[in-house]
Amino acid sequence: MGSVVSDLIEKISPNYKEGPAAEHTLVYDSAVETLEPVYFFIIDLMADMGLKTEKLIDNFSSSPGSGHFAELGQRATIMQNQASKIMGDINTVLRSVLNIVYDLKEFRTRLQSYDDLKNPSKKEGAILSLKQIWMDKVDIQKGNSSIKAMALGQSGFVTLIDAFLASKDENHAKSLDLNERVKRILIPRIAEFNIWLKQSEQELRKRYELERNYLKSQVNSLKLYSRWVKPYLRAAYDLESKENLREPALVKTFNTIMLNLTLIGKREINPKDAAMEGLIPKDFAKESIYKKMRKYYSCILVEFTFRGIPQRISQQSHFTFGGKADITFKAYALNEDELNKLNRELEKSDLEDVLKLIEGATDESLNQLQEEINSFLNEKEEKEKEKEQKDTSNPFLALFGFYNTKEEKKEAPKKDNKEDKPITKDNWVEKTHLRPLAEEGATSTAMALFDIYKKSHGMASYT
Numbered sequence: 390m391g392s393v394v395s396d397l398i399e400k401i402s403p404n405y406k407e408g409p410a411a412e413h414t415l416v417y418d419s420a421v422e423t424l425e426p427v428y429f430f431i432i433d434l435m436a437d438m439g440l441k442t443e444k445l446i447d448n449f450s451s452s453p454g455s456g457h458f459a460e461l462g463q464r465a466t467i468m469q470n471q472a473s474k475i476m477g478d479i480n481t482v483l484r485s486v487l488n489i490v491y492d493l494k495e496f497r498t499r500l501q502s503y504d505d506l507k508n509p510s511k512k513e514g515a516i517l518s519l520k521q522i523w524m525d526k527v528d529i530q531k532g533n534s535s536i537k538a539m540a541l542g543q544s545g546f547v548t549l550i551d552a553f554l555a556s557k558d559e560n561h562a563k564s565l566d567l568n569e570r571v572k573r574i575l576i577p578r579i580a581e582f583n584i585w586l587k588q589s590e591q592e593l594r595k596r597y598e599l600e601r602n603y604l605k606s607q608v609n610s611l612k613l614y615s616r617w618v619k620p621y622l623r624a625a626y627d628l629e630s631k632e633n634l635r636e637p638a639l640v641k642t643f644n645t646i647m648l649n650l651t652l653i654g655k656r657e658i659n660p661k662d663a664a665m666e667g668l669i670p671k672d673f674a675k676e677s678i679y680k681k682m683r684k685y686y687s688c689i690l691v692e693f694t695f696r697g698i699p700q701r702i703s704q705q706s707h708f709t710f711g712g713k714a715d716i717t718f719k720a721y722a723l724n725e726d727e728l729n730k731l732n733r734e735l736e737k738s739d740l741e742d743v744l745k746l747i748e749g750a751t752d753e754s755l756n757q758l759q760e761e762i763n764s765f766l767n768e769k770e771e772k773e774k775e776k777e778q779k780d781t782s783n784p785f786l787a788l789f790g791f792y793n794t795k796e797e798k799k800e801a802p803k804k805d806n807k808e809d810k811p812i813t814k815d816n817w818v819e820k821t822h823l824r825p826l827a828e829e830g831a832t833s834t835a836m837a838l839f840d841i842y843k844k845s846h847g848m849a850s851y852t
Contacts, residue, residue: 392692394445394651394735398721401730401812404824409690411720411832413839418713424648424695427714431691432652434841438834440654440689445735447627448649451699465628472621479614482607486762489604493765496597503590520554523582536578545570553578601765608762648695655686655728656834658827669822683724685823687830689838690719716842720835722827724819726812 399405417427435442451458499522505515528535533542540549548567552575556562562575660682664673697712723731815824 392649392651392717394653394690394692394731395719397731397734398690398723398727401734402721402723402727403814405721409719409721410828411835412717413835414715414717415839415843416713416715419711423711424693424697424714427716428650428693430845431716431838431842434838435652435654435689435691438654438656438837440656440834442652442654444650445653446649446651450647452643452645461628465625468621468625468628472618472625475614475618475621479611479618482611482614486604486607486611489600489607490761490765493597493600493604494761496593496600499593500590500597503593517554519586520582523585524550524553527585528578528581536574539574546574549574553582558583604762605766608766646695646697646699648693648697650693650695652691652693654689654691654834656688656830658685658687658823658830660823663826668826673822682823683726683819685722685724685819685827686728687827687834688721688723688728689831689835690717690721691838692717692719718835718839720828720831722824722831724815724824730812 395409399408432442451461502515502518502522505511508515524536529537532538536549536553539546545568549571552562552565552567552571556565556575556579559576559579562572562579565572567575660669660673663669664671694715695712700711
């Protein structure tokens, strides 16, 4: 009997193209007893046999006319609405981050002019740039009496702009060869500019710090919202009834449910212990040999197919399920590469696609701006490091050219895209010793699980 996981294993491992090493099926049919005791009995039994058990598939399909379908549909809608609300918050915060980044860029450009005032070689250009900003943003608010309006619109003040840009201070303005009318306008404007120059720098730096702190807050909020939305998306996905239109048991007006559960139990084989017991050659007990081999596991695949009638518990929103359960035990021997490939294939679901879209809307968008965001958030730390490097410099080491040595660039670790790499075939040792050993363990364990459960429940229907 084929299934999604069985088909994947047969696709991944060429050793099982004709099916598992062993397969046993039992049928448990009881309209009174529920599925939960059957399920948990097998889980506990697998743990007692030393198997590390994981759930791979957990799907259900309810007939549209059942109360179970309506109940879970309402819960799924609540989860979807909550996820939709948080997604709206994510979009709002993301737009805010983008706006703050562009504002900080503009602030940084403006502040660069103030920083250049401290550099003698750049001071003159910085003063001229700031005077232009003052005329365009501050003085222009005076309307017709502003410097630009008077120079361009009134006769007798044509030289006012050039005089303002050329004047270094009030005393320098008095010494310029200008008529008295222009000087009477120019001198107070220079005084106003000098006051603005001091106050505007302080205010701009304060606002820059506030915006920088706000950026940090918004980035953290964006990451937090992304974490919050994922559980709701998972819950909404898990509560969806999977379409199974051709299943004859799911009649639209019947009160019926179909459950598909798949478990995998793994037990790693120990070549050293096996060699000591004489199951494989004694050379495998040497650490230099078994450390170089891939890990092999005895794997048991347990597949549940359950057809039941959901019964609501009185005065509660929960259901119990009685019905028919087909349980199949399959034995496989898989190495670590095959198991990793199996997990990656199972993760390729609609839910993973949705979660990747969320990451695309947050993580990828942030990654594109990450350099700029980090340049703002880590600005103080970088300045402190620069100061420390200047303060701790040793003049004696400089004589030997110590500070002229270039720092070695650390190469970014290359991403190992394991998904694109084909699984290496078994070598001679793995093919003749390790896989057969793991397969033998899996076959005996599958039989033991099947036999113990069958005898403990006195079941007659099995294969």
